[in-house]
Amino acid sequence: MGERGAWAGKKADIMNRPGAGAAYEAARIRFELGEAVRLRREQLGLTQAELAERTGLKQPAVARFEAGGTMPTIPMLERLAEALEMRLSVQFQPLREAS
Numbered sequence: 001m002g003e004r005g006a007w008a009g010k011k012a013d014i015m016n017r018p019g020a021g022a023a024y025e026a027a028r029i030r031f032e033l034g035e036a037v038r039l040r041r042e043q044l045g046l047t048q049a050e051l052a053e054r055t056g057l058k059q060p061a062v063a064r065f066e067a068g069g070t071m072p073t074i075p076m077l078e079r080l081a082e083a084l085e086m087r088l089s090v091q092f093q094p095l096r097e098a099s
Contacts, residue, residue, distance in 0.1 A: 054083035
């Protein structure tokens with residue numbers, strides 16, 4: 001079995017474990033939120049330190065968030081949205097349409 005096949009089998013084994021789907025989904029959300037913040041910060045030409053100052057955070061906290069290392073609260077997302085000159089929108093989507 002090639003490297004790709006080996007990884008596909010390993011991933012399937014991991015995803016079949018109890019709770020793996022929920023953990024994967026939580027990681028996906030953290031990653032996507034962090035990526036969105038980083039992209040917007042870069043669009044505005046801000047450094048992590050400047051974003052940290054705008055939000056009342058420390059630069060390492062911004063770095064962890066952008067890397068998907070933390071799950072933020074709604075108030076934290078509101079602070080980030082304001083600092084990034086955006087409006088926060090939280091949605092629920094049916095599972096069959098969610099990606």
